[in-house]
Amino acid sequence: MQRMQPDGLLWCWLPSTVMYALVRALLAAGADVNAVDETGSSALMEAAAFGHQDAVEALILEGADVNLKNKAGAGALKRAVLGKHKAIEQLLQDSGATEGGD
Numbered sequence: 001m002q003r004m005q006p007d008g009l010l011w012c013w014l015p016s017t018v019m020y021a022l023v024r025a026l027l028a029a030g031a032d033v034n035a036v037d038e039t040g041s042s043a044l045m046e047a048a049a050f051g052h053q054d055a056v057e058a059l060i061l062e063g064a065d066v067n068l069k070n071k072a073g074a075g076a077l078k079r080a081v082l083g084k085h086k087a088i089e090q091l092l093q094d095s096g097a098t099e100g101g102d
Helices: 016-026 041-048 053-061 078-082 086-094
Strands: none
Touching: 016 041, 016 053, 016 078, 041 053, 053 086, 078 086
């Protein structure tokens, strides 16, 4: 099974349209939607942290765990809150995310 996050790729610097296309391509190729990197962060957490709303929506539709937390105890909702991405925060909450944002 392929990793959702290719090694060495700095997701935060990708334009949202590129991030969305990359997520769709990886999912179509069979990537694990809940795969995590060495910090325990998933693609959903990174997309939420850096404001990639289309990618967040695609990952949720493919079954990404909206309550998964990384090794530091932060999940996608907390990362969206810290990044001040209100629309993504709402989307995650509407999708069942229950993690606090503090």
